[in-house]
Amino acid sequence: MSESQGDTSAVDAAELAAWQREDRAFTVLDVRDRDEFESWHVDAPEAVQIPHQQFIAARAKGTTDELVPDGPEPILVVCGVGEASAEVAEQLRDEDIDARNLAGGMEAWAREYEAVEVPFTDGTVLQYQRPSSGCLGYLLVSGDEAAVVDPLRAFADRYADDAADHGATVRYAVDTHVHADHVSGVRAVADATDAEIVLPEGVDERGIEFDPDRLLADGEELAVGDAGLETLALPGHTPEGVGFRIADGEHGDLLLAGDTLFLDAVARPDLAVEEGDVEAMARQLHGSLSELLDLPDETRIAPGHVATATSADDEGRYVATIGALRDRHDLLSRSESEFVEEVTGSLPERPSNDAQIIRINLGAEAVDDGTAFDLELGPNNCAAG
Incomplete structure (x- = not known):
């Protein structure tokens, strides 16, 4: 008890x-x-x-x-x-x-980690929520295969258990970008399940020091049972950042947006580049957001983080349509110059231990599980605007 x-x-x-x-x-x-x-x-x-x-x-x-x-x-x-x-x-x-x-x-x-189901026609999508930090991750299950997107190392064993509960095994461990706020679980999941590590192709330019099993380019699709993760290049938070679109004709496509677009904010553009390159990254972010706004209104955005002040829907999910976000976000209607000025002028403190966490996620530094857990403790500071 x-x-x-x-x-x-x-x-x-x-x-x-x-x-x-x-x-x-x-x-x-x-x-x-x-x-x-x-x-x-x-x-x-x-x-x-x-x-x-x-x-x-x-x-x-x-x-x-x-x-x-x-x-x-x-x-x-x-x-x-x-x-x-x-x-x-x-x-x-x-x-x-x-x-x-x-x-x-x-x-x-810090150890609280919950899963809620997001409607999906051809299988199951679970949204994982870590309320202490606002981190969100996802498990896509279709047939007897599963892929986990943006897993956390602290909960690496959880994904295989949840996939098994749905009659599947984890085939892929996927990151949308090199995270700066938490220690990625892709390698830990792969060690525990023999899943393939899948990353965006731009990680090689970030100095990655381990060998992923697969790199995905813009437009490539990762088949998971009868479903798939279609890669959308979304630079701006990081140069290599991507989202993954899951086709769903009944409920509207589901876009796992990583840290590009949140339900009440947008990504910050400064965590992966030098100070002199932040404005250029902000312009790329504006372009990525413009591409998202061109998607059909019924496309559902499932972000990589959520703020405490953000309200969940009646089922406890943090998901909203492009149409709703377009109306909600004044920042999304700004011109490029206005957007860049506002985003770069509203940057919060950096995530705790971000430089070391990035090194760990690139494979340039190794730490034990306890140290990894302690390093990422702190608030969600991946948003701007």
Whole structure:
């Protein structure tokens, strides 16, 4: 029995993810140190940091009520592994506050990984969601074959199990680009399943130091059972970036867009090039987005990341049609010069440890699983605009 199952005052990571998808009102009270909170914390309508030591002192003085956050209840108390936060949550409940503890803390939050099904006529498409970072990945199953797109190394064993549940084996492990925010799982999946590693052909110009089994050029299709992944070159976030279109006459084609177009933002153009080349990449990004806007309105975009503020649909999926995104994104109607100016002028902080993560994903550096997991902890910073 998990901590959250045995204690109704505890919230596990899956329930927290549901709170976020449902846009539930709650307040996060993070009792870690300030630098830990500022580098990465659970997103919520209200999120405050008060260190555990202040609550220890307040208990002794009888002044806990002075530390109660002003935001909406319930108050979700968070720490690294769920122990200090459990003490604080109990202390707040003694003050008649609706306080819950995040079971397992940020460690458990980082390991939360969920799958929801996206409608697809000729098989099954699963959208994987890592709410702690906003990373999305996909599993396409058709017949007895499967392909995983943008897998995470931390969850490499998950994809084979899910494919097996649908009567298939993973034949391909595919990345849309060289990721800067998380450690790619393509090699780990290949090691676990004998799947072929498939990457966009431009990775050779990024300095890749291992040999993929297959490189895909613009327009090439990767057959998966009775379905296929049609490669669309989408440079702009990275020079080699691609998307994959899955034909579906009933529900509308599904485009796995990688990090090119998100549901509430667009890609940032600066993570794969030198500072002097960022504007040129932004112009390429504008061109790629223009090509996407020329697709039929019913084409469904399935992005590679999602922001916490983005609302899921009624089934918990992060998918929207080109037609809907065209109406939603003011940035998509900008001229090239306006687009470049706005995107390059609104760049957030870079993802945590991005340079080292890129080296790992290129095969230029090797780290163990624990180090890889720790390196990628942090917020989603792959979007601009």
